[in-house]
Amino acid sequence: MEYMYDFGDCWKHVISLKGRTEASNHFKCTDGSGHGVAEDVKMHGWKELKEAYRTINPNKSQREHREWFETQASNRDPNGLANKREFSWSKEEVNWRLNEVGL
Numbered sequence: 755m756e757y758m759y760d761f762g763d764c765w766k767h768v769i770s771l772k773g774r775t776e777a778s779n780h781f782k783c784t785d786g787s788g789h790g791v792a793e794d795v796k797m798h799g800w801k802e803l804k805e806a807y808r809t810i811n812p813n814k815s816q817r818e819h820r821e822w823f824e825t826q827a828s829n830r831d832p833n834g835l836a837n838k839r840e841f842s843w844s845k846e847e848v849n850w851r852l853n854e855v856g857l
Contacts, residue, residue, distance in 0.1 A: 792829065793828045803820075
Protein backbone atom coordinates (compact mmCIF):
# COMPACT_ATOMS: atom_id res chain seq x y z
CA MET A 755 0.00 0.00 0.00
CA GLU A 756 1.38 3.44 -0.84
CA TYR A 757 0.22 6.90 0.10
CA MET A 758 1.49 10.42 -0.34
CA TYR A 759 1.82 12.53 2.79
CA ASP A 760 2.15 16.30 2.58
CA PHE A 761 1.72 16.92 -1.12
CA GLY A 762 3.96 19.99 -0.90
CA ASP A 763 6.94 17.96 0.30
CA CYS A 764 5.84 14.74 -1.45
CA TRP A 765 6.62 12.18 1.24
CA LYS A 766 5.82 8.80 -0.29
CA HIS A 767 5.12 6.07 2.26
CA VAL A 768 5.06 2.38 1.50
CA ILE A 769 3.25 0.07 3.89
CA SER A 770 3.58 -3.68 3.56
CA LEU A 771 0.91 -5.94 4.93
CA LYS A 772 2.47 -9.30 5.71
CA GLY A 773 0.53 -12.23 7.01
CA ARG A 774 -2.50 -12.24 9.23
CA THR A 775 -3.44 -12.69 12.81
CA GLU A 776 -6.66 -13.18 14.72
CA ALA A 777 -9.54 -11.03 13.54
CA SER A 778 -10.09 -7.75 15.38
CA ASN A 779 -11.98 -4.51 14.93
CA HIS A 780 -8.88 -2.37 14.43
CA PHE A 781 -5.48 -2.18 12.78
CA LYS A 782 -2.41 -3.08 14.78
CA CYS A 783 1.22 -2.45 13.91
CA THR A 784 3.44 -5.47 14.51
CA ASP A 785 6.78 -4.19 13.21
CA GLY A 786 8.49 -1.18 11.71
CA SER A 787 11.63 0.91 11.63
CA GLY A 788 12.81 4.48 11.65
CA HIS A 789 12.17 7.64 13.60
CA GLY A 790 9.27 9.76 12.43
CA VAL A 791 10.35 12.43 9.94
CA ALA A 792 10.53 16.00 11.22
CA GLU A 793 7.53 18.00 10.01
CA ASP A 794 8.24 20.78 7.51
CA VAL A 795 11.89 19.81 7.07
CA LYS A 796 11.51 18.90 3.36
CA MET A 797 12.98 15.79 1.76
CA HIS A 798 16.56 17.06 1.51
CA GLY A 799 16.26 18.73 4.91
CA TRP A 800 15.56 15.38 6.57
CA LYS A 801 18.75 13.93 5.10
CA GLU A 802 20.69 17.00 6.25
CA LEU A 803 19.17 16.79 9.73
CA LYS A 804 20.19 13.15 10.10
CA GLU A 805 23.69 14.04 8.90
CA ALA A 806 23.85 16.83 11.50
CA TYR A 807 23.36 14.20 14.22
CA ARG A 808 25.85 11.76 12.69
CA THR A 809 28.58 14.40 12.59
CA ILE A 810 30.98 14.31 15.53
CA ASN A 811 31.82 18.02 15.28
CA PRO A 812 28.74 19.74 13.85
CA ASN A 813 29.17 23.13 12.21
CA LYS A 814 27.00 26.13 13.13
CA SER A 815 24.27 25.27 10.61
CA GLN A 816 24.12 21.67 11.82
CA ARG A 817 23.90 22.79 15.45
CA GLU A 818 21.02 25.10 14.48
CA HIS A 819 19.25 22.21 12.70
CA ARG A 820 19.62 20.07 15.82
CA GLU A 821 18.30 22.80 18.10
CA TRP A 822 15.33 23.43 15.79
CA PHE A 823 14.38 19.74 15.77
CA GLU A 824 14.74 19.38 19.54
CA THR A 825 12.91 22.57 20.51
CA GLN A 826 10.84 24.09 17.69
CA ALA A 827 9.66 21.48 15.15
CA SER A 828 5.93 20.77 15.45
CA ASN A 829 6.82 17.14 16.19
CA ARG A 830 10.04 18.00 18.01
CA ASP A 831 12.01 15.38 19.85
CA PRO A 832 13.97 16.74 22.81
CA ASN A 833 16.21 13.65 22.59
CA GLY A 834 17.21 14.40 19.00
CA LEU A 835 18.56 11.73 16.67
CA ALA A 836 22.01 11.13 18.14
CA ASN A 837 23.21 7.63 19.01
CA LYS A 838 21.34 6.08 16.08
CA ARG A 839 17.94 7.36 17.30
CA GLU A 840 17.05 7.99 13.64
CA PHE A 841 16.25 4.26 13.59
CA SER A 842 14.17 4.24 16.78
CA TRP A 843 10.41 4.07 16.97
CA SER A 844 7.74 2.93 19.40
CA LYS A 845 5.32 0.20 18.40
CA GLU A 846 3.23 1.06 21.47
CA GLU A 847 2.92 4.70 20.39
CA VAL A 848 1.97 3.75 16.83
CA ASN A 849 -0.72 1.39 18.09
CA TRP A 850 -1.99 4.00 20.56
CA ARG A 851 -2.30 6.51 17.69
CA LEU A 852 -4.06 3.96 15.46
CA ASN A 853 -6.52 3.33 18.29
CA GLU A 854 -7.02 7.08 18.87
CA VAL A 855 -8.06 7.67 15.26
CA GLY A 856 -10.29 4.62 15.31
CA LEU A 857 -8.42 2.36 12.93
